[in-house]
Amino acid sequence: MRRAALLILSMIYTLGAFAQDTAQAQATFWDDPVNHPMLPVYLLVFFILVVITLVGIVALYLVQVINMLVVEADKARALRLGVPYIPKPTLWSKLVQQLNASVPVEEEKDIELDHNYDGIKELDNHLPPWWKWLFYGTIAYAIVYIVVFHFSDTLPLQEKEYQQELALAEEQARKLKASQPQEEIDESTLVFSNDQALIEKGKAVFNGNNCGACHRNDGGGNTIGPNLTDLYWLHGGDVKQVFHTIRNGVVEKGMPAWGKSMSPQDVRNVTFFVMSLQGTNPANGKGPQGDLFKPATVELDSTTTIVADSVKAQASL
Ligand code: HEC
Secondary structure, rough: HHHHHHHHHHHHHHHHHHHHHHHOOOOOOHOOOOOOOOOHHHHHHHHHHOOOOOHHHHHHHHHHHHHHHOOOOHHHHHHOOOOOOOOOHHHHHHHHHHHHHHOOOOHHHHHHEEEEEEEEEEOOOOOOOOHHHHHHHHHHHHHHHHHHHHOOOOOOHHHHHHHHHHHHHHHHHHHHHHHHOOOOOHHHHHHOOOHHHHHHHHHOOOOOOHHHHHOOOOOOOOOOOOOOOOOOOOOOOOHHHHHHHHHHHHHOOOOOOHHOOOOHHHHHHHHHHHHHHHOOOOOOOOOOOOOEOOOOOOOOOOOOOHHHHHHHHHHHO
């Protein structure tokens, strides 16, 4: 019986380990379970587990029924022999007795000590076996622990384990970065791009509380922020300069440093959006502030049409 239980247990474990291995190898099982190649195996494992559980429940019931029959038979025999029926101790009560080894109240006289403290007597009880074995267990554990952690260095101590996990995490982070390279945004080499997708993203960042509150959603400016659509700039109208202003802000004048709270991508996108506002000339825009911006050299390529427009606008002034 016990051997059979062990066999079943080991089977469950190996199946479980197998399922885990494959789950790790193909982490995308839940993305599309129906078409996953391992689905039949998982279903089989699940089915076997269900069957094992059901068999276990039925077995428990059977054991109970057999117990009941045995008790009934014992009762009948006691009646036949004319002796009182004394129920046999159950497995559980036997176990509890073994673990506690407590002396029944009727036998306490035997273990009473001679000490008598003002009428309070002392019993010479043993430590309960469960406690003793727990204690021996801690001693055995301590020996194993010292050997494993301090003498043989089989397992790492906390600090070493921490370092190892850090190294592992760094390694994983490095791999992740390598697998999805982030575009580097370098202010000194930033070039305006008329990519509508980026400009739309920039617009979403610009509108509302971020920028619109001080520059108006159309960039026309209000009492706080300057007009961003004209050709006059306080801090330069080159894409690199605008990016620089947005990222680092002009904090003493009330323009926040957005590089602290936005990703470099967002700062770039909003910069492109601001550049795209050039020459839009919204109604009731704020008057010019700063200097007329004249780009020194304009690198024109297919993506810089808007800068080209602003240059044309400048040329016609
Ligand atoms: C709290 C108000 C406020 C908010 C919010 C704000 N700005 Fe400004 N911004 C200003 C002020 C004030 C200035 C003028 C700074 C100066 O006088 O030097 C300015 C200047 C600028 C300039 C430079 C203009 C020039 O003439 O050189 C740009 C570009 C700019 N802001 C873009 C943005 C963007 C993009 C956002 C949103 C991400 C934003 N601002 C959010 C107040 C604000």
